[in-house]
Amino acid sequence: MSILAGIDIGTNTVRLLIADVKDRYTFKELRSERRITRLGEGIIDGKRLIPSAENRTIYVLKEFGEILKGYPVESLTAVATSAVREAKNGGEFVDKIKVETDFDIEIISGEEEARRTFLGVVAGxxxxxxxxxxxxxxxxxxxxxxxxxxxxxxxxxxxxxxxxxxxxxxxxxxxxxxxxxxxxxxxxxxxxxxxxxxxxxxxxxxxxxxxxxxxxxxxxxxxxxxxxxxxxxxxxxxxxxxxxxxxxxxxxxxxxxxxxxxxxxxxxxxxxxxxxxxxxxxxxxxxxxxxxxxxxxxxxxxxxxxxxxxxxxxxxxxxxxxxxxxxxxxxxxxx
Missing domain, CATH: 3.30.420.150 (Exopolyphosphatase. Domain 2)
Incomplete structure (x- = not known):
């Protein structure tokens, strides 16, 4: 058994999954959460994440951090998608997340996002x-x-x-x-x-x-x-x-x-x-x-x-x- 967690920081929604993985085919969902933060609000205007959207997202990530403390999670992967990878200040935002939550965020490409989405969809x-x-x-x-x-x-x-x-x-x-x-x-x-x-x-x-x-x-x-x-x-x-x-x-x-x-x-x-x-x-x-x-x-x-x-x-x-x-x-x- 391995207790693993994943966080998906999307343009509109931030999602958390904590699972007890028995083998590569079966896992028990221990906790599933999602919050709409609209991180990508206003990004089409200046290609930058705006402070209010960043703050909403960091608030949720802090909440998820508290939730994670209640589980013996062995390993965690947190990824950010379109809004962060396209924003001029996406890297700065990831650094800010690290300082305020201690989460290491992986900014993934659209192709990598598709690959991991495929793994999840086929499982379902x-x-x-x-x-x-x-x-x-x-x-x-x-x-x-x-x-x-x-x-x-x-x-x-x-x-x-x-x-x-x-x-x-x-x-x-x-x-x-x-x-x-x-x-x-x-x-x-x-x-x-x-x-x-x-x-x-x-x-x-x-x-x-x-x-x-x-x-x-x-x-x-x-x-x-x-x-x-x-x-x-x-x-x-x-x-x-x-x-x-x-x-x-x-x-x-x-x-x-x-x-x-x-x-x-x-x-x-x-x-x-x-x-x-x-x-x-x-x-x-x-x-x-x-x-x-x-x-x-x-x-x-x-x-x-x-x-x-x-x-x-x-x-x-x-x-x-x-x-x-x-x-x-x-x-x-x-x-």
Whole structure:
């Protein structure tokens, strides 16, 4: 048994996972936390992290530090993604985190973010789309090759929508074939295009055009097969799954491996864009802090499904945070 921890410092959300890892295939989740800090707020204006966003994030990291003291964690990996790697003062912020929290932060590239996200996502997928969820309330099962290949034997296109970037991963038989990291981030797009409340038709047109420009030709760049299963992860996508099921409380058992139809996503989008931010806050499944970002995030999902011709998307509650822990275990034991 190895008690390991991973921290994901994203553009919008900071996540913590503490897990008791039995072997490379199975771990028990001891603690899972996430906080929306919107670290990337205002970054499109000057390519710098602003003090208030830095302070919110450091406050949460200090909170996570206190949580970690309650567990005999043997090893920890903390990574920062798009906002920190793009900010002119990203290195200074990492130094500040070290001074105030003693966390060593690894700034990872978009490609490395995609690789670790892949490890987490594949761990969360069922052997077949019709299988019941394998994730218990406290236990996550990382599939062994024998268990997992039933699901991952074919090709997958995995999309991870973040606050500052969106990663795409093409895999076959649980092996990564290609990755692309794009500049599509829900915080960036929201700050640039979504200014009215509710969002205007003109703003939606600008938003769609920006997304379509970024993903044009992506299918050829990824060299993705004609028949490929579409899997989505991260906050936008899990939120859509929660809304689609009218959940009042977020339940990973109901989210992980849930299959969403494109028409359902379109219906949700029509409802969301007609509402004001205040009205969206009345949707029980919509976490506070995402009420403005959900428009840009859903627009990304629909545009990608249109570009690739997907009619449905499998939702995965696992992602970079889980991949960090899996990668840490693999490196620790030379796997």
């Amino acid at each position: 997928l069922n052997p077949s789309p019709s299988s019941s969820p394998q994730r218990g309330e406290e236990t996550k099962a990382i599939p062994s090759p024998q268990w997992g290949e039933g699901w991952v034997r074919g090709e997958l296109l995995i999309m991870d929508i973040g606050g500052g970037s969106t990663e795409f991963i093409v895999s076959k038989n649980a092996e990564v074939l290609n990755t692309v990291s794009t500049g599509l981030g829900v915080v960036k797009l929201t700050e640039e295009f979504v200014k009215s409340d509710p969002v205007s038709d003109k703003e939606l047109e600008g938003l769609r055009n920006a997304i379509e420009k970024e993903i044009k030709g992506l299918k050829d760049i990824l060299n993705s097969p004609a028949k490929i299963r579409f899997v989505g992860t991260a906050g936008t996508i899990t939120t859509l799954a929660a809304i689609d099921q009218n959940l009042t409380l977020y339940n990973p058992l109901r989210i992980n491996n849930y299959v969403m139809k494109k028409r359902s996503i379109g219906r949700i989008f029509d409802d969301l864009k007609a509402k004001t931010i205040e009205e969206r806050l009345n949707i029980p499944a919509l976490e506070k802090g995402r009420e403005d970002l959900i428009i840009a995030g859903t627009a990304i999902v629909l545009s990608v499904m249109e570009e690739f011709g997907f009619s449905e998307m499998t939702v995965c509650d696992y992602g970079l945070r889980e991949g960090i822990v899996i990668d840490l275990y693999n490196k620790r034991y030379g796997l």
